[in-house]
Amino acid sequence: MNDGNRVLVKQIFQDAKFVRSLGIELTSFGQGWCETQIAVSPTLQQQHGFIHAGVLMTLADHTCGSAAASTVPEDRDVITVENKISFLRPAAHPVLICRAEVLRSGKTLIFVEAAVLAERKEGRVIVAKASSTLSVIPLNREGRQNMSLRTMILSSPVMKYSSDR
Amino acid sequence: MNDGNRVLVKQIFQDAKFVRSLGIELTSFGQGWCETQIAVSPTLQQQHGFIHAGVLMTLADHTCGSAAASTVPEDRDVITVENKISFLRPAAHPVLICRAEVLRSGKTLIFVEAAVLAERKEGRVIVAKASSTLSVIPLNREGRQNMSLRTMILSSPVMKYSSDR
Amino acid sequence: MNDGNRVLVKQIFQDAKFVRSLGIELTSFGQGWCETQIAVSPTLQQQHGFIHAGVLMTLADHTCGSAAASTVPEDRDVITVENKISFLRPAAHPVLICRAEVLRSGKTLIFVEAAVLAERKEGRVIVAKASSTLSVIPLNREGRQNMSLRTMILSSPVMKYSSDR
Amino acid sequence: MNDGNRVLVKQIFQDAKFVRSLGIELTSFGQGWCETQIAVSPTLQQQHGFIHAGVLMTLADHTCGSAAASTVPEDRDVITVENKISFLRPAAHPVLICRAEVLRSGKTLIFVEAAVLAERKEGRVIVAKASSTLSVIPLNREGRQNMSLRTMILSSPVMKYSSDR
Numbered sequence: 166m167n168d169g170n171r172v173l174v175k176q177i178f179q180d181a182k183f184v185r186s187l188g189i190e191l192t193s194f195g196q197g198w199c200e201t202q203i204a205v206s207p208t209l210q211q212q213h214g215f216i217h218a219g220v221l222m223t224l225a226d227h228t229c230g231s232a233a234a235s236t237v238p239e240d241r242d243v244i245t246v247e248n249k250i251s252f253l254r255p256a257a258h259p260v261l262i263c264r265a266e267v268l269r270s271g272k273t274l275i276f277v278e279a280a281v282l283a284e285r286k287e288g289r290v291i292v293a294k295a296s297s298t299l300s301v302i303p304l305n306r307e308g309r310q311n312m313s314l315r316t317m318i319l320s321s322p323v324m325k326y327s328s329d330r
Numbered sequence: 331m332n333d334g335n336r337v338l339v340k341q342i343f344q345d346a347k348f349v350r351s352l353g354i355e356l357t358s359f360g361q362g363w364c365e366t367q368i369a370v371s372p373t374l375q376q377q378h379g380f381i382h383a384g385v386l387m388t389l390a391d392h393t394c395g396s397a398a399a400s401t402v403p404e405d406r407d408v409i410t411v412e413n414k415i416s417f418l419r420p421a422a423h424p425v426l427i428c429r430a431e432v433l434r435s436g437k438t439l440i441f442v443e444a445a446v447l448a449e450r451k452e453g454r455v456i457v458a459k460a461s462s463t464l465s466v467i468p469l470n471r472e473g474r475q476n477m478s479l480r481t482m483i484l485s486s487p488v489m490k491y492s493s494d495r
Numbered sequence: 496m497n498d499g500n501r502v503l504v505k506q507i508f509q510d511a512k513f514v515r516s517l518g519i520e521l522t523s524f525g526q527g528w529c530e531t532q533i534a535v536s537p538t539l540q541q542q543h544g545f546i547h548a549g550v551l552m553t554l555a556d557h558t559c560g561s562a563a564a565s566t567v568p569e570d571r572d573v574i575t576v577e578n579k580i581s582f583l584r585p586a587a588h589p590v591l592i593c594r595a596e597v598l599r600s601g602k603t604l605i606f607v608e609a610a611v612l613a614e615r616k617e618g619r620v621i622v623a624k625a626s627s628t629l630s631v632i633p634l635n636r637e638g639r640q641n642m643s644l645r646t647m648i649l650s651s652p653v654m655k656y657s658s659d660r
Numbered sequence: 661m662n663d664g665n666r667v668l669v670k671q672i673f674q675d676a677k678f679v680r681s682l683g684i685e686l687t688s689f690g691q692g693w694c695e696t697q698i699a700v701s702p703t704l705q706q707q708h709g710f711i712h713a714g715v716l717m718t719l720a721d722h723t724c725g726s727a728a729a730s731t732v733p734e735d736r737d738v739i740t741v742e743n744k745i746s747f748l749r750p751a752a753h754p755v756l757i758c759r760a761e762v763l764r765s766g767k768t769l770i771f772v773e774a775a776v777l778a779e780r781k782e783g784r785v786i787v788a789k790a791s792s793t794l795s796v797i798p799l800n801r802e803g804r805q806n807m808s809l810r811t812m813i814l815s816s817p818v819m820k821y822s823s824d825r
Binding site for chain 2: 741742744768769793795
């Protein structure tokens with residue numbers, strides 16, 4: 166992994182206010198993988214006292230994004246296209262760990278999967294499993310894309326579907 | 331929709347600390363559907379200045395859960411099994427609206443989908459589309475399930491897979 | 496919709512041997528949507544006497560692909576990136592209908608969803624719901640892409656993940 | 661794995677006409693996993709000469725189902741609730757192998773994932789990755805469920821959504 170990727174992965178955590186506000190931390194990463202963790206506070210709960218599905222989805226999505234970012238050429242960045250997550254067990258543990266691994270890093274698309282794990286006395290147990298597709302986009306030299314970039318990528322020269330269903 | 335469902339849907343919003351902390355509001359609901367909205371503040375952003383995918387996933391998941399809860403018998407509650415979301419456009423609008431609709435409400439499983447929409451001058455535009463499966467679980471009389479309930483539902487009498495991959 | 500798209504959609508059905516062997520028929524289409532149907536024969540069953548999930552997935556995937564193809568510029572074609580399908584009801588009806596609609600047609604990615612419906616006396620009932628992402632790829636002048644094309648698109652200049660997990 | 665599971669997994673292949681017609685073979689299985697393979701014939705192609713996504717989805721779905729079936733109590737069977745599959749590379753190889761592994765086997769739901777692999781000179785390469793949720797249903801003593809069973813499981817006592825969208 167070159168320095169550009171290293172900087173990009175770190176920026177993805179430094180610059181994402183939402184992720185910082187939840188307390189998600191980057192613990193380690195390499196070419197094609199990333200590990201993060203979160204200390205579970207009461208504010209992250211849903212109505213049954215478990216960690217909200219949205220927290221697990223955020224954790225998985227951001228960790229997948231960072232794993233993907235560790236594989237792109239120097240002038241590229243990534244953005245999530247879609248994400249699926251299965252909730253295998255209720256999560257009510259003090260610390261959750263997420264490990265994302267790139268399955269395939271292509272020129273325009275990157276496929277990543279992530280496991281969310283809880284520490285138990287008897288060992289780590291899987292709490293959720295996610296699979297995500299990311300799009301490779303141009304890197305904004307100031308370190309972040311502005312909206313016009315993604316609009317450029319997504320907008321069709323032919324037509325626009327603006328279904329308001 | 332009977333009173334039990336009405337109370338359940340409202341509780342799902344009142345008791346979910348994470349959802350309240352993001353500012354997600356219940357705007358309206360009926361039997362088999364639910365609408366919510368969120369005012370987008372800078373804390374909800376990711377590294378490119380867009381709303382974080384995790385916020386959209388939380389919004390969609392919680393709205394799907396409430397739509398599902400509007401359809402269950404009086405002694406039942408719901409919990410998310412899995413969720414998939416596609417990000418159709420970057421979301422950088424001041425207000426996002428989410429509408430979830432139940433596709434099929436069964437005895438043990440409920441299938442729901444949700445659209446996240448942004449208000450533009452030219453009308454509402456779809457930003458994300460989610461599809462989710464929820465499990466119907468016993469309602470805890472104190473208004474929330476404790477973990478043993480979901481553990482009971484998920485734990486196999488035969489074996490336990492605790493893969494830590 | 497221009498003639499190029501009309502030809503492309505028709506070719507997608509004529510040239511797909513697997514789809515023809517199942518008896519999937521193109522019934523109608525326009526810009527951004529496609530409708531197909533299948534007459535259910537015993538060979539399409541799974542072990543419980545229902546239509547195999549694989550048949551429904553094939554029907555949904557191919558109809559999504561055609562809807563997407565109706566929206567691309569003249570020198571472009573489409574290929575499925577990922578597909579999710581929920582099975583809402585058992586399907587044991589003589590005829591199934593599939594309707595796919597494009598949610599968003601971008602320069603490089605197209606988002607489509609499809610419903611599989613069964614005719615009942617009391618009206619059409621939804622049997623399955625799918626959501627799919629497709630990639631826009633160059634159109635091979637001879638009417639079909641060869642493998643090197645998709646390889647070109649997916650292969651990273653930087654690295655290759657060949658996980659055999 | 662007890663004899664009941666062994667019989668069930670074998671039946672899932674013997675009794676699924678569609679799967680036999682594609683030439684999908686059960687190669688090996690154990691408690692919580694299953695391996696299958698398919699010899700790729702021209703009838704399984706789509707319009708670009710690759711194996712149709714529907715074939716890969718059928719292969720993954722059926723192998724996931726069998727892995728799940730290897731974990732249920734003796735009077736139980738399984739049925740697919742939902743399935744997501746990502747297509748990582750074009751598949752144009754003579755033989756494809758699928759390996760499914762159970763992530764979590766619960767009383768009512770089973771979570772499974774599957775990789776579709778192609779043999780290359782340089783080793784096995786991953787072509788597709790699927791994740792699926794299955795429902796645990798009563799086993800029909802005659803070896804197959806009739807439709808009323810699944811209807812019983814899915815039909816709500818409260819309401820029926822028969823959206824024909």
